[in-house]
Amino acid sequence: MHNDIKEVLYTEQQLEQKVQELGRKISEDYQGRNLFVICVLKGAFIFMADLVKHITVPLELDFMAVSSYGQSTKSSGVVKIIKDLDVPLEGRDVLIVEDIIDSGLTLSYLIDILERRNAHSVSVVALFDKPARRTVELTPDYTGFTLPDEFIVGYGLDYAEKYRNLPYVGILKEEVYSKA
Numbered sequence: 001m002h003n004d005i006k007e008v009l010y011t012e013q014q015l016e017q018k019v020q021e022l023g024r025k026i027s028e029d030y031q032g033r034n035l036f037v038i039c040v041l042k043g044a045f046i047f048m049a050d051l052v053k054h055i056t057v058p059l060e061l062d063f064m065a066v067s068s069y070g071q072s073t074k075s076s077g078v079v080k081i082i083k084d085l086d087v088p089l090e091g092r093d094v095l096i097v098e099d100i101i102d103s104g105l106t107l108s109y110l111i112d113i114l115e116r117r118n119a120h121s122v123s124v125v126a127l128f129d130k131p132a133r134r135t136v137e138l139t140p141d142y143t144g145f146t147l148p149d150e151f152i153v154g155y156g157l158d159y160a161e162k163y164r165n166l167p168y169v170g171i172l173k174e175e176v177y178s179k180a
């Protein structure tokens with residue numbers, strides 16, 4: 001698995017530090033409020049688990065599963081809800097937790113759906129952002145790292161469902177795609 005990585009972009013320590021920083025900022029901004037945190041499966045599962053440990057305001061959390069990439073490194077443009085929330089969002093301060101924003105299609109679709117459920121507010125935290133790849137306009141409220149246009153894996157992010165368990169984030173070697 002480690003042999004398929006061309007370059008480590010962020011080490012476990014760098015990720016941990018950034019996640020702590022994001023948790024602190026979010027906690028400051030939501031002082032005196034309760035959060036409803038939504039993890040966008042599967043990619044955000046590790047980020048969400050680490051992030052909530054650094055949020056100090058009371059919160060509830062739930063998971064949504066959507067998918068647009070399938071086995072490819074390109075978004076299909078069609079976002080499917082595979083698992084929805086278990087509770088209504090009416091009046092809640094919602095924080096959507098995403099691992100990465102690429103084209104922006106997944107999130108713009110999700111934000112649209114969640115706003116129609118009459119949440120009091122909807123904001124977004126994304127650990128990674130690739131603004132150069134946007135096809136719809138979208139800026140997250142909180143961003144960890146801004147990335148060049150490279151396909152990354154690790155810390156929850158996959159290529160064809162693999163590499164999510166790498167504790168760091170890296171760029172895959174081209175030969176891994178061409179074998180597929």
Ligand SMILES: O=P(O)(O)OC[C@H]1O[C@H](OP(=O)(O)OP(=O)(O)O)[C@H](O)[C@@H]1O
Nearest residue numbers: 041042043067068069102103104105106
């Ligand atoms: O901005 P976009 O171009 O929409 O890309 C970002 C989305 O794509 C990935 O999810 P994917 O659909 O691959 O599912 P996964 O989280 O289960 O890997 C990633 O986790 C984001 O949710």
Ligand code: HPA
Nearest residue numbers: 102150151152153157158
């Ligand atoms: O760079 C990426 N890596 C993994 N999944 C992704 N989904 C969108 N962009 C990426």
Ligand SMILES: [Mg+2]
Nearest residue numbers: 043069157158
């Ligand atoms: Mg993916």
